[in-house]
Amino acid sequence: MSESGLKPQMKYKIETKAVNLHYGSFHALKDVTMGIRDCSITAIIGPSGCGKSSLLRLFNRTNDLIPGVKIGGDILLDGDSIYDKSKDISVIRKRVGMVFQKPNVFPMSIYDNIIIGPKHHGVKNRSKLEEISESCLKQVALWDEVKDILKKSALDLPAGQQQRLCIARALAVEPEVILMDESCSALDPESTMKIEELMANLAQKYSIIIVTHSMEQAVRVSDWSAFMMINEDKIGTLVEYSETTKMFQNPKDQRTEDYITGRFG
Amino acid sequence: MALALSSISALALITIFIIIQGAPIITEVGMFNFIFGMTWAPSQGEFGIFPMIVGSAAVTVGAVLVGVPIGICCAIFLSEFAPVSVRNFFRPAIQLLAGIPSVVYGFWGLLFIVPFIREHLGGPGLSILAASIILGIMILPTIISISEVSLLSLPRQYKEGALALGMTQWQAIRYVQLPAAKSGIVAAIVLGLGRAMGETMAVIMIVGNSVALPQSILDPVRTLTTNIGIEMGYAAGEHRQALFATGIVLFIVIMILNATAQYITRRK
Ligand SMILES: Nc1ncnc2c1ncn2[C@@H]1O[C@H](COP(=O)(O)OP(=O)(O)OP(=O)(O)O)[C@@H](O)[C@H]1O
Ligand SMILES: [Mg+2]
Numbered sequence: 001m002s003e004s005g006l007k008p009q010m011k012y013k014i015e016t017k018a019v020n021l022h023y024g025s026f027h028a029l030k031d032v033t034m035g036i037r038d039c040s041i042t043a044i045i046g047p048s049g050c051g052k053s054s055l056l057r058l059f060n061r062t063n064d065l066i067p068g069v070k071i072g073g074d075i076l077l078d079g080d081s082i083y084d085k086s087k088d089i090s091v092i093r094k095r096v097g098m099v100f101q102k103p104n105v106f107p108m109s110i111y112d113n114i115i116i117g118p119k120h121h122g123v124k125n126r127s128k129l130e131e132i133s134e135s136c137l138k139q140v141a142l143w144d145e146v147k148d149i150l151k152k153s154a155l156d157l158p159a160g161q162q163q164r165l166c167i168a169r170a171l172a173v174e175p176e177v178i179l180m181d182e183s184c185s186a187l188d189p190e191s192t193m194k195i196e197e198l199m200a201n202l203a204q205k206y207s208i209i210i211v212t213h214s215m216e217q218a219v220r221v222s223d224w225s226a227f228m229m230i231n232e233d234k235i236g237t238l239v240e241y242s243e244t245t246k247m248f249q250n251p252k253d254q255r256t257e258d259y260i261t262g263r264f265g
Numbered sequence: 266m267a268l269a270l271s272s273i274s275a276l277a278l279i280t281i282f283i284i285i286q287g288a289p290i291i292t293e294v295g296m297f298n299f300i301f302g303m304t305w306a307p308s309q310g311e312f313g314i315f316p317m318i319v320g321s322a323a324v325t326v327g328a329v330l331v332g333v334p335i336g337i338c339c340a341i342f343l344s345e346f347a348p349v350s351v352r353n354f355f356r357p358a359i360q361l362l363a364g365i366p367s368v369v370y371g372f373w374g375l376l377f378i379v380p381f382i383r384e385h386l387g388g389p390g391l392s393i394l395a396a397s398i399i400l401g402i403m404i405l406p407t408i409i410s411i412s413e414v415s416l417l418s419l420p421r422q423y424k425e426g427a428l429a430l431g432m433t434q435w436q437a438i439r440y441v442q443l444p445a446a447k448s449g450i451v452a453a454i455v456l457g458l459g460r461a462m463g464e465t466m467a468v469i470m471i472v473g474n475s476v477a478l479p480q481s482i483l484d485p486v487r488t489l490t491t492n493i494g495i496e497m498g499y500a501a502g503e504h505r506q507a508l509f510a511t512g513i514v515l516f517i518v519i520m521i522l523n524a525t526a527q528y529i530t531r532r533k
Contacts, residue, residue, distance in 0.1 A: 060429065062425065065425075090431040090433050091431065093428060093431040094430070095431075097429060097430070098429040100422060100429075102422065104420070104422035104423065104426040106423060106426065106441050106445065108444060116430065116440060116441070117430040117431065120431075120432050120436050120440070121431065166426070170429070170430070173430050173431055
């Protein structure tokens with residue numbers, strides 16, 4: 001039980017308040033308001049081009065890198081605006097980690113991939129860094145497979161292991177939230193299964209937000225689901241957001257139902 | 266195909282010609298005496314090119330010390346920070362820099378760099394330092410364009426991944442992108458080395474050309490290329506052969522540099 005008396009799962013880790021996103025003159029997201037709970041997995045689903053990735057990238061300010069982007073509304077992390085002018089972007093990105101669609105290990109050794117983050121956040125002690133690398137690799141169940149080849153190039157690992165290494169690398173900076181944008185879509189079923197197990201474990205400590213095209217995956221792993229779609233003006237909106245079991249058994253919105261049944265049936 | 270063959274055979278002919286012309290003198294004075302001999306006095310039959318090897322090395326290393334940091338900074342600026350309009354302006358400008366005849370660089374050095382060194386730092390002005398600065402500028406186009414291409418050709422995911430770990434943009438460049446582009450940048454440096462070592466005209470004008478071991482970077486030296494450039498016009502007999510032999514040494518060093526650059530870029 002947390003101090004507020006709410007279970008951690010009930011507390012909002014991230015809240016979006018009427019978020020709007022423009023890429024230049026293109027309106028990509030309209031009035032997205034949702035609260036994402038701590039220590040849980042939230043899945044964002046919806047047809048291609050509806051703005052799932054765009055929304056996800058707002059949570060760690062990755063969209064800031066794109067020229068011409070305009071962001072309206074606000075996003076709170078633990079009740080604090082992350083778009084506040086005084087906020088250090090790198091601190092926000094440290095707190096909100098991201099795993100990408102294709103594994104993007106850096107062209108350096110496995111060990112260096114893991115410690116590069118903590119090293120730049122001030123961990124200099126070597127034995128401490130080794131400790132971090134071991135514990136993160138254990139968390140993603142990669143330790144036994146790579147403990148003897150830590151100095152080898154990470155690029156030589158198979159894709160599934162590379163993706164788990166990317167997750168370990170994200171964990172190494174001790175984030176509070178982990179964003180995963182279709183992080184299993186480039187992987188074989190076995191690696192996907194491993195990563196889904198991993199998500200379930202991580203969700204005890206972190207809040208995890210995933211984007212996925214697989215309804216089955218959303219049902220398997222997520223506690224909460226958000227269904228997005230473009231509206232009649234071709235602007236991405238949040239259609240329905242509820243507990244995953246509720247949404248898939250008993251969708252409230254006709255569009256959600258069409259999408260889910262279309263995909264399943 | 267025929268064109269490629271003919272250009273390769275032309276290259277082979279040149280190589281053979283230089284070797285035939287230069288080899289006899291090397292066998293006569295001995296490889297060791299030729300390369301490590303301290304005296305170059307063709308009229309007395311003394312052919313030691315060691316001071317010129319030192320001169321070439323000093324000027325080349327100096328050029329790299331001047332050109333590489335500036336070149337890499339420019340490449341980082343162009344690939345990471347410059348808006349497209351600025352980039353589109355600088356790219357052709359840098360190509361233009363490569364097209365300026367080297368005698369113009371030499372002239373410019375003689376007018377500005379040499380007097381500046383003489384007045385503010387001492388010595389004759391014609392010096393290793395002057396040549397290093399001018400050569401450093403001359404190798405900039407090579408360094409900038411190759412480094413920029415290798416930075417731009419990195420997958421965008423490296424940068425995104427680094428930023429997603431909370432690294433700053435500079436940290437991402439310094440600790441992820443530059444190391445990832447390492448092979449291209451090293452190749453750029455090696456090619457720059459070769460270009461600096463092979464440059465003749467600009468160097469003749471500003472390096473002083475005295476055949477002696479330098480004591481400081483303000484001293485004049487003679488390089489392998491300038492030795493050939495200055496004396497070939499009137500050399501005959503053994504003297505002429507010795508200049509060809511100097512050419513062989515230069516040729517081998519530059520071949521090694523270029524092969525290294527190729528090896529590095531290909532290994533990736
Ligand atoms: N950098 C950008 N500049 C301009 N428009 C963009 C940019 N990124 C995305 N868009 C547009 O914004 C809309 C939403 O894109 P987004 O990538 O968020 O969709 P998505 O739901 O993740 O799609 P997918 O399922 O195919 O990954 C699309 O119409 C896309 O073309
Ligand atoms: Mg997407």
